[in-house]
Amino acid sequence: MPARRIKAHVDTLLVANQVKGEYEAKVAKMIQYLKKTKELLQNFDKAEFIHISRSLNKKVDSLSKLASVAFDHLVKNVKVETIKHPSILEEMVAGVEAPEPCWMTPILRYLKEGIVPEDREEARRLRILAL
Structure with missing residues (x-):
């Protein structure tokens, strides 16, 4: 889709503020995800990230809880996708001489x-x- 503007509603204040540049990512994995996010945002003319607290977003809160439980007992019409690889596949290699x-x-x-x-x-x- 040729979308040029994006508005993302996120339930993690830390992530929202890191993308906005108000917070600094310090953990290596978060730095990689932030780098990948900023790289993808280059494809848009405008990107907006809005924090929605979990208490105000019951559906997302339910999904996040669903993702943290075992899937064996779920009803058959609930579709769950397990992501096997992170979206950041870059390996960090340091040369040693x-x-x-x-x-x-x-x-x-x-x-x-x-x-x-x-x-x-x-x-x-x-x-x-x-x-």
């Missing part, structure tokens, strides 16, 4: 090139470490 040579250098040399020390005992220890 060690000055050459380090304790890993002989192991890497053995694994990559098959080079072992001339001393038989050293070579045996290296093969065991490389496992």
Whole structure:
């Protein structure tokens, strides 16, 4: 749908204020979700987030409670979708560099090139470490 404006009614004051920029996201997972939200909001000309307290929004409150219980006993006409993967799939990877040579250098040399020390005992220890 070519919607250009969005108005979201949310029951979490924290989320509403983080999206508005009034609160800062500090937890890593929340930072990722906020980043993804802001990325998606770039597709809209206008986006508005309105906090609705749970006491004023009985249907949403019921749904949130429903999501936290086991589904085996539910009536068949209640449809429940379980989301298996978060909407943020970005992996954070930090590069690690060690000055050459380090304790890993002989192991890497053995694994990559098959080079072992001339001393038989050293070579045996290296093969065991490389496992």
